[in-house]
Amino acid sequence: MQDDIPTLRRLLGSCRTIAVVGLSAEWHRPSHFAAKYMQSHGYRIVPVNPRYPEILGETSYARLEDIPFPVDMVDVFRKEDELPAVARSAVAIGARCLWQQLGLRSAEADAIATAAGLDSVWDRCVKIEHARLFGGLNWVGVNTRVISARRPV
Numbered sequence: 001m002q003d004d005i006p007t008l009r010r011l012l013g014s015c016r017t018i019a020v021v022g023l024s025a026e027w028h029r030p031s032h033f034a035a036k037y038m039q040s041h042g043y044r045i046v047p048v049n050p051r052y053p054e055i056l057g058e059t060s061y062a063r064l065e066d067i068p069f070p071v072d073m074v075d076v077f078r079k080e081d082e083l084p085a086v087a088r089s090a091v092a093i094g095a096r097c098l099w100q101q102l103g104l105r106s107a108e109a110d111a112i113a114t115a116a117g118l119d120s121v122w123d124r125c126v127k128i129e130h131a132r133l134f135g136g137l138n139w140v141g142v143n144t145r146v147i148s149a150r151r152p153v
Contacts, residue, residue: 002121003121008124010108011097011099012026012134014072014096015072016043017044017070017073018045018071019067019074020074021048021075022048022049023035023055024052024057024077025054030077030101030125031077033142034126034127035055036046040105044058047133048063050063064089064092064093066093067090071093072090072093072097073092073098074086074097074098075101076100076104080105083108084106086098087109087110087113090113091113098118098120098121099112099126100121100123101118101124101125101126102145103123104123108121
């Protein structure tokens, strides 16, 4: 697992195509809220959910292996027991990062990803981390635990 500030900043700065496994079309679900936020900040969101043909204006795929173009990050909103299989799929499609959302901590999925050379993050939310590191949360009084005189690149 990698969750230090330079690594998170590097991942969020370089992984611009994010496959969101378990993305819901329901606006009030955390997956939808996080994906919409990332989409509004210039990221390409690729929904992975067999229940919907389209989410957030993007074609939804039933499985990671069905995506016909490269994906940088696999962001997972699924139950913990499903994470090792998702990690194997992330490796199979050549993703660069496996990101287990807030509350998810699968050591097995982390081991699968890191053994294949993927960056791996767990128990973090991409939306929260992006807002903390790039989005100006500090401007509204949130302690982001990031102290620097330099602006992030």
